[in-house]
Amino acid sequence: MHRDSEDSGLFGFETFDLPGLAQRFRLFGNVLFLIYIVVLLGAILPLRLLDPGWQVNCVNQLIWNAHLPLIGLGLVHLAVSFDPLSPSLVRHRDQVARAALPVALGFLLTVPLLGFASLQGRSAMAPMAAGHTKALRQLEAIRFAVDSARSADEMEQRLARLGAPALLAADAALPLPRLKTKLQADLATARRAISLHMASPPPPSLGSLVQQHLRTVVMALAFAFAFLSGAQGPRSLRSPLEEWVVAWQHSRKLAAERRRIRRDFRDRMDRLRAEQNLVLRTADWQDRSAGLPDRAYNGFDHNYIEQVLHAESEQRESA
Secondary structure, eight states: OHHHHHHTOGGGOOOOOHHHHHHHHHHHHHHHHHHHHHHHHHHHOSOOTTOHHHHHHHHHHHHHTTHHHHHHHHHHHHHHHHOTTOHHHHHHHHHHHHHHHHHHHHHHHHHHHHHHHHHHHHHHHHHHHHHHHHHHHHHHHHHHHHHHOSSHHHHHHHHHHHTOOOOOHHHHTSOHHHHHHHHHHHHHHHHHHHHHHHTSOOOOOHHHHHHHHHHHHHHHHHHHHHHHHHOOOTTOSSOHHHHHHHHHHHHHHHHHHHHHHHHHHHHHHHHHHHHHHHHHHHHHHHHHTTTSOHHHHHHHHHHHHHHHHHHHHHHHHHO
């Protein structure tokens, strides 16, 4: 009976295999890291470094899926807390924590990159719309030249003046009605393609762009601070965020101590000035009373000094 109660663990529950549970947490964390890498590779490849849309998509995928490696980092730290005596777990935790530091800096760098890519992409929309309008006008001029031409040579000359491609030899040999029909069909196809391209969603307004950018910036900063809290410097066992908090608290203590020292110094100087003034006033009355009789001088000087001392003490107590 006693053996059964010991095997059942605390409060009747079976005891956990903490080293085995720590290894499972380590495995779950590594799987989350792998999933995040696969998601990023799917967004990055193929590379289009000069495309603003590609840049915005990469930054969004990097930020909006950052919860995966963040949970993985937490699981790795949790695994070490379950089995702190495992050298492999501690070594793996240190490697992951050191890698979290450049990741946090990368999230901070995505803020200016996202703003630049968003503004560049929006500014590129206006020339694109103007180009669509110019292409439609040119197609209309070519259509009019094709309709009004009375021969293939005249049509070719008009197309050359408009900057259109020259007629192929096989097309130039066709009869004029068939040539016009073929060219009109090609122009209609080009016009439909331009119209479909123009029917794409309009560029976002500046207000919606700023709102989306601010939301992404807040997420990037939050993930940066989260990774900093789980990171580890190369020469310290504490995270950079903990070191900054400790340094800030130490600076606050130093500032409070400096303020206290300055306040005590001012109080001492005030007391010294008050004592000096009292001595000077006493000496002045002694000089003025030098010609009086001893009884009158002693009584007057004694009462005055007592009054001054009492006033000075009351002033210091009220201060």
